[in-house]
Amino acid sequence: MTSRLAPLVILLILCGCVDQALQEREIIEPALPESESPELPPEESERIKESESEPESEQGQFETPVIPPLSIPLSPEDEAAYNRALQDIEQYRKGDVTITILTKDGKPLPGFDVKYYQTDHSFLFGIFTNYNPEVFALLKEAHINYVTFHFNWLSTEPEPDTFQFQTLKYVWGIEPLFSQGFTLKAHALTWMCDDTSPEYMRRLSLQQYIEKSYYHIFRIVSHFQKYIHIWNVINEPMAEWANIYNFSEDEVKEAIGRGISAIREADPQGRVIINNAFPAGENHIIPPYEFLQGLTGYDIIGLQFYYNGYTEAFEAPRRSLSYLASLVDTFSTLKKEIHITELSVPSEPLRGKPGYWGRPWSEDLQAQYAQVAYTLFFSKRYVKAITWWDASDSTSFVYHGGLLDGDNNPKKIYYTLKSLLNSWMTRGVQKTDENGQITFRGFGGSYQIIVTSPEGVTLEKTYEIREQRSNTIQIVFDEESIRNEIEQKKNEKIEELNEIITHIEELLIYWETQGREVTPYREELNTITDENLEDSLEKARTLLLTLAITRESEHNWDTFRNTNEDIFDLSWADSGALLTDGILYKQIPLKGRITLKILARGDEGGGRFPTFFVMAESAVSDVVRITSSQWKWYEVTMDVGEAEELAIIFTDDYYDPGKGEDRNLFIKQVFIIEYIFI
Incomplete structure (x- = not known):
């Protein structure tokens, strides 16, 4: 018997209602509305901070990352857009950094070594998939830091007031992913689609629907707001397949506004995203750009880019990557943060359906398409996230559209994106000048800063570098305080070691009373000293578990x-x-x-x-x-x-x-x- 979990996880197809009109073969690109030069989003609160966290990557690994080379010729339009994007990334995704090393009296310290290396991006590189620890270990290695959970109504509240909080928690691995530092997003809190709407919702009037939606959203957001702060209040508004209630534009906007109120009340830190299918306007009652022009109260525009891909049931419209990049520019005129929420193309051909750049889909083509697409979208200053949908071919919406194959082994696209995202991380080593300073230009994100004096005393700090900003960091290097802190940490470890040894000695006495031979364990205990604390602690913990009463x-x-x-x-x-x-x-x-x-x-x-x-x-x-x-x-x-x-x-x-x-x-x-x- 097959598992019943699958319907909860894979309710992401376009409700089986995609019109035959999507079966386009030629790339026909409609004219976009005129776009003005986008301005920067409003200033965010200052985030540069110090911490005592340990570095997440090896010290000393400062080789220059390399952007993967392109092996398949691009179209002239895509090549021009790609080359322009490489320049724009330097402008929009980096910030200027000045680090000054000072004494506690404020005097500059020249001749100090300063190592800096980025441990995470502020940009969100996302994935959609149900939780599997092995899969997420691979994804974290590839610098994925953002996860989308499918919270459609049928999966979250299949019967009135029956919320599936336990299922959601375990299917998506919400607690472990949060503890590992991933940013989390709840997808499709409402979605007016046939396959995801419980039968009991279809009997409601407009006002009943709006009030029920408020309660539904409020309950979910209240329950998970400890972990999640990005909420997709509605998925695919005014798409032809996603308006089973036949609401008018004003009625849909009224429902959205009430849903936003529920999110704001339940999670004051929460940010609201409106997710849009086919942003060029195909198969919509009202095209997304036009719909969003008259909508207020939300924070983020979500754009799905399934263009040029297919499933076994339908073929998405054909649009060039350069056109999609210009489409992002058009939505940028709304002056909202933009997330590319759903992006995928196949790695295998299907029944002669077209590929891209004059080639059928393959692992090579999928990987290069992803590299160019990520580069184009990463270069756009309003874009703050890109999500690949989804991780594995075994569950992907697009035919063979995963980063991993059906057995969760990495495909070429996985290694390409891993290298690409790694190339967008900054690292280096410099000596402070006569002013105690170093300067560099780095990608936005978390950095480990390691300062070493000429005498070999080391201080480690973590900072957040913001893109498109001047980041000024002052680090006070007080050698006496550093040595005292080192000594304090050593004493804490000695105290922990002595506590474990006390437990071991008590257990040895206990087992002697039980007639157990303990001489080998006493001999092992005698080898544990405080000379090499890390090794001694590990040996002591292992011995303690060996002797523990079970x-x-x-x-x-x-x-x-x-x-x-x-x-x-x-x-x-x-x-x-x-x-x-x-x-x-x-x-x-x-x-x-x-x-x-x-x-x-x-x-x-x-x-x-x-x-x-x-x-x-x-x-x-x-x-x-x-x-x-x-x-x-x-x-x-x-x-x-x-x-x-x-x-x-x-x-x-x-x-x-x-x-x-x-x-x-x-x-x-x-x-x-x-x-x-x-």
């Missing part, structure tokens, strides 16, 4: 809950074992390190067995691979911090009725082992 508790399948039970029937199999419909969870207080022993089996599908992982709030285990259709024990060890809930998540459903293949996961028993220290 408490084991058994949990059968029927003590867990299924997050989808309010929507779908549970499925049962094999003498009471639970066939997971995506997610099993239970309320249970946990602390520190735990080990789970899970009795499971799997059905093979698509050439492999299922996988799963364990989540305890923001803590996530490694992915576990089932290896047999027979019952086997699988073990997971993880540090949970302090958690009140545990979930087992089935990550990779597969179903092919034609081949009779159905990848399933069965869970029968779970043992939770907790480690107790005296």
Whole structure:
């Protein structure tokens, strides 16, 4: 039986209502409204700050990043736009930086080494995909820092006042992604589309719909505003397939205004985005640019750029990348921040459908198209985010449109974008001049600054560099304070080490009373000193876990809950074992390190067995691979911090009725082992 999780995750097709008129073959580009030179958005509050965070990348890695070369000839129009974009990136995506190193008395310190390297972008490079820790590890390596969650109405409130908060939390991995520093966005809080609108909403009058929408949005935003601050109040307004209520333009705007009020009330920090399909106006009752001209109260314009791609069901309009860049200029005249919210093209041809630059779609063409598109949009000063939709071919809306293949292995586009985004990060090393200063021009984002005196004393700080601004940073280098801080941190580690050693000694006494041979452990304890603190702490922690008293508790399948039970029937199999419909969870207080022993089996599908992982709030285990259709024990060890809930998540459903293949996961028993220290 296939997992019922899929409808919750892949409700992103254009409602199956895309008109046959989209089957264009030639690139025909309508004239755009005249665009004035866009002004900069209003000043944001000052964000330059100091912190004591550790660097996220290796020190000393300061080689100049290289922009990937283009191997496929561009059209003359695209080539001209691309070359212009390379120049505009230098102007719009960087800021001037002056760093001054001073004594505590304000005197300049010449001859100091200053290393600076960027650890993250202020620009948002986004992805859409349901949560999988292995996938997001790859995405983070590629400098992805922004994640979109699909919060359409059918998935969030399928029945009146029945909100699927647990499902949303686990499907999207909201807590772990937030704890890892990703910026998060809720997509499609309202979407007047057939496939995403519950039946009970269709019986409402306009005013009933507006008030119900207010309540619906307020509840969701209130629940998740700790993690999310970008809210898509409506998806694809006035598109032909997304107005099943037949509201007029004024009625849709009234509903949007009420929804914005709900967001503002529930999340005062929240920013509101209006997401628009086919921004050139194809298949719209009212074209997006015209609609937005008369709309107020929102913060961000979202533009979907599925142009030149296709699914198995439809082919998107044909538009050149240079035209799309000029379309961004047109929307920039509205003087709002712009996000490219949905961008994807295929990596494989389909039934002779056209490609781009005179070639059929392939991995090479997909990768270069993405590189040119990202370069064009990154160069636009109003654009602050680009999102690829989505991560994997296994769930992508566009045919083979993922950064990864169906088994989540990186495709060429993944490596191309990783190199491209890395090339848009600044790093370097300089010595301070007679004024104690260095200067450079860098991309906007977070930076690690490492200052080293001629005597070898080092100070590390983190700063935020803003693009299109002059960033002035003063760092006070007080050698005495630095040495005192180093000594304080050393003493804190010694204190931690002594505390662990005390626990170990108490456990050794306990195990001696239980008749356990402890001589080897005492000998190992005697090798732990405070000479090399990091190594000693690691050895001590390992020995402590080895000697810890364990408490084991058994949990059968029927003590867990299924997050989808309010929507779908549970499925049962094999003498009471639970066939997971995506997610099993239970309320249970946990602390520190735990080990789970899970009795499971799997059905093979698509050439492999299922996988799963364990989540305890923001803590996530490694992915576990089932290896047999027979019952086997699988073990997971993880540090949970302090958690009140545990979930087992089935990550990779597969179903092919034609081949009779159905990848399933069965869970029968779970043992939770907790480690107790005296």
